[in-house]
Amino acid sequence: MNAPLSPSLIRLLLWTGVLSLLVRTWIGVTFPITGDEAYFYWWGVYPDWGYYDHPPMAGWAIAAMLKLFGDTTFAMRIPALLLPTALGAALWWGFSNVDREKTAWAIVLFWLTPINWLNALITTDTPLIFWSVLSICALVRAEQRAHQDRNTYALHALSGLFLGLAFLSKYFAVVIGFAYFVYFMAFRRERWLGLALLVLAATPGPLVNLWWNMGHGWANIMFNVYNRNQGEVFAWHKPALYLLTWAYLLTPGFVWFAWKERTAMVAFTRQHKLLATLIVVPLAFFALIALKKVVGLHWVLNFYPLFFAWLAFALPLAQIKRTSQWMAVFLGVHLVALAAMYSTQLSDWKSVKIYPEIVRSYRTQELLAQVQAPNTVLMATSYTPASIYGQTLKTYVPVFGTGSFHARQDDLLVNFADFDGKTVRIIGFSLPNLDAYRAYFDSVSLITVSQDGVPFYAVEGQNFKWAVYRDTVLKDIFQTRHQIPSWLPMTGCPFCQHYCGEVRCSNLSDSAD
Numbered sequence: 001m002n003a004p005l006s007p008s009l010i011r012l013l014l015w016t017g018v019l020s021l022l023v024r025t026w027i028g029v030t031f032p033i034t035g036d037e038a039y040f041y042w043w044g045v046y047p048d049w050g051y052y053d054h055p056p057m058a059g060w061a062i063a064a065m066l067k068l069f070g071d072t073t074f075a076m077r078i079p080a081l082l083l084p085t086a087l088g089a090a091l092w093w094g095f096s097n098v099d100r101e102k103t104a105w106a107i108v109l110f111w112l113t114p115i116n117w118l119n120a121l122i123t124t125d126t127p128l129i130f131w132s133v134l135s136i137c138a139l140v141r142a143e144q145r146a147h148q149d150r151n152t153y154a155l156h157a158l159s160g161l162f163l164g165l166a167f168l169s170k171y172f173a174v175v176i177g178f179a180y181f182v183y184f185m186a187f188r189r190e191r192w193l194g195l196a197l198l199v200l201a202a203t204p205g206p207l208v209n210l211w212w213n214m215g216h217g218w219a220n221i222m223f224n225v226y227n228r229n230q231g232e233v234f235a236w237h238k239p240a241l242y243l244l245t246w247a248y249l250l251t252p253g254f255v256w257f258a259w260k261e262r263t264a265m266v267a268f269t270r271q272h273k274l275l276a277t278l279i280v281v282p283l284a285f286f287a288l289i290a291l292k293k294v295v296g297l298h299w300v301l302n303f304y305p306l307f308f309a310w311l312a313f314a315l316p317l318a319q320i321k322r323t324s325q326w327m328a329v330f331l332g333v334h335l336v337a338l339a340a341m342y343s344t345q346l347s348d349w350k351s352v353k354i355y356p357e358i359v360r361s362y363r364t365q366e367l368l369a370q371v372q373a374p375n376t377v378l379m380a381t382s383y384t385p386a387s388i389y390g391q392t393l394k395t396y397v398p399v400f401g402t403g404s405f406h407a408r409q410d411d412l413l414v415n416f417a418d419f420d421g422k423t424v425r426i427i428g429f430s431l432p433n434l435d436a437y438r439a440y441f442d443s444v445s446l447i448t449v450s451q452d453g454v455p456f457y458a459v460e461g462q463n464f465k466w467a468v469y470r471d472t473v474l475k476d477i478f479q480t481r482h483q484i485p486s487w488l489p490m491t492g493c494p495f496c497q498h499y500c501g502e503v504r505c506s507n508l509s510d511s512a513d
Contacts, residue, residue: 002100009104016111021085023335028077028120030342032361035384037122038391039407041076050212052219052409055205057127057169071394080126084116087133087305094137095309097144105320106312110305112327113251114334125298128169132176132302135162136278139180142194143274153197160198164205171224172302177202179281179303187273216412217493218484227405227481232292242290245297250307253326261315268314275313279306346452356429356454360385363451364392370449371427371458377419381428383407389427400426402476411481411495416474420466426459437461440469474499 005013033041043051043059044066050056061079069075088107095103110116142155163180166173184195213220247255258265269276282303286295312320346362349355360367368389372378378393379400380386387407390397398414425447426437437444441461449456482495484504496505 002097005100005104009101009108012108013104016108017085017088020111020117021081023117023338024081024084024120027118027338028081029074031120032364033073033076033388033391034121034361035387036407037073037076038387039383039409040122040124041391042387042396042409042413044076046413048212049208050216050220052412053223053407054124054170054220055168055209056212057131057165058122058124061127062122073391077120077122079130080122081120083126083130084111086130090133090137091305091309094140095313097141099313101317102312102320103309105317105324106309109254109308109312109320109324109327112324112331113249114331115249115301117331118334118338123298124170125301128166128172129302129304131162131166131169132173133305135159135166135176136303136306138162139198140274143188148191148194153194156191156194157197157201160201160203163198164202166302167202167205168208171220172299173205175282175285176278176302178285179278182281183274183277186277214488214490215492217482217490217495218488219408219412221488222482222484223405223408226483229293230405234292238292238294239287239290242287242295245295245300249297249300249304251327251330253323253330254307254311256326257315257319257323258311261319264316265311265314268310272313275306275310278303279310350453356456359452359454360456361388364388367449367451367456368392370451371425371447371456373423373425375423376460377422377424377464379424379426381426383410385427385429400424402473402480405481408481411477413494415498416464416469417466417498419464422464424461424464426461428457428459430457432457432459434459439472440465470499478505 040058040062043056044062047059047063048056051059062076065075065078069078088111091107091110092103095106136159138155138159142152142159145152145155159180163173163177166176180195180198184191188195209220250258269280282300286300289295311323315323346358349358352358368378372393377398378389378395379398380389381399381401383399383403383406386397386399396413398410398416403410424441426432432446434444434446437459442463442465444459444461447458447460449458478495478499482493482505484490484493490503493503496503499505
């Protein structure tokens with residue numbers, strides 16, 4: 001079982017790993033920055049212990065890349081480009097002691113998924129996946145040891161340390177932590193000291209996040225618990241989409257052979273409690289969420305690699321090879337589509353609905369050259385264009401208006417009082433209603449420019465009226481996004497301090513109890 005790998009399997013590993021890395025790198029170099037990436041770019045420019053939407057790990061990673069490799073989109077993406085390779089190495093570290101050949105096949109299957117060839121984008125999920133899988137593999141190594149000795153305890157603590165770093169990436173790390181708890185309580189109570197060490201080593205991560213939230217109006221809690229979940233109700237399409245998400249991520253070939261060999265899959269699951277728990281518990285958790293909320297494809301990626309270890313260890317070698325062949329066919333369809341897309345020109349996309357967004361992303365510099373003016377503050381109508389424009393100009397571009405519940409870093413960084421009396425240009429896609437802007441300026445006018453056949457509009461406002469903006473727009477933002485429960489202790493709240501000069505603005509609104 002732990003004999004040296006055959007030369008053919010080594011070649012397959014190398015070709016799959018290297019070719020997938022080359023394709024990701026090509027995409028990383030050529031694909032324009034996305035709105036989310038441009039938003040996260042500013043996390044790297046202004047490193048902090050936290051950000052409005054999520055804990056700080058993605059911002060720290062981007063800050064390091066910008067410092068080491070220069071202020072480019074490609075530099076930002078380096079962690080994402082290397083992630084599948086690193087995860088393959090982590091799987092080898094975690095499982096190769098059990099069966100080197102099966103572990104190698106698990107890595108091959110994982111690397112054959114389209115997402116590991118096509119995803120070159122840096123997101124908050126990038127460090128979450130990395131630290132989560134490292135934590136899981138450290139625990140797998142610990143549980144492979146027959147006795148609780150110093151090395152076993154060290155691996156439990158290392159698993160906890162990695163879990164704490166995953167928590168500092170995104171709150172979904174809690175799901176992995178809950179799976180650990182279920183595993184130890186159900187199957188490994190005699191190893192309670194290992195669990196205690198794991199929890200102790202993980203604790204600094206949540207404590208850092210708790211401290212930061214207390215000083216920043218509980219931004220992460222308001223976004224992840226309150227604001228983003230308002231109005232969510234059950235709908236049949238939501239759990240259906242969850243199932244389709246897994247069918248796509250695992251690929252049809254994987255799903256077919258797992259079903260065909262379901263007896264072997266179930267038997268393996270019953271024998272290997274840790275791997276089963278680490279798959280079933282998160283799977284069930286997100287299934288419950290999917291009853292009321294659409295589960296994003298990226299939400300489930302921090303335990304996604306385990307499915308390939310599950311199948312590789314459960315199935316006979318012949319069936320694993322057949323699975324890999326069908327997965328390669330599915331991957332090939334994606335690569336053909338990718339090549340077809342890259343063979344087009346910008347003008348070929350004129351008939352698609354998102355053509356204005358494509359132009360904005362590929363012709364950002366040229367568009368902004370038409371809109372910029374001396375002594376004028378540029379703003380945008382939502383966070384995606386604001387972030388893209390700002391990243392291109394290397395100057396922070398705020399959002400004018402209430403925005404959405406997503407990506408409200410403005411609430412922490414921007415004090416609109418700084419723009420009082422200034423000339424502002426607000427760029428948008430659709431023809432604006434100037435009357436909606438008149439209250440905030442002495443005078444307003446419309447500027448229309450064309451870029452690659454797409455009209456873009458800018459409202460120019462003279463002499464921005466901060467007090468009016470505060471008493472209308474910021475008041476609305478406060479009442480809808482910053483109704484912080486009174487039982488949460490606070491040491492600071494940048495938005496509240498900009499808005500009313502106090503840590504809590506409870507005197508300006510109804511109680512938030």
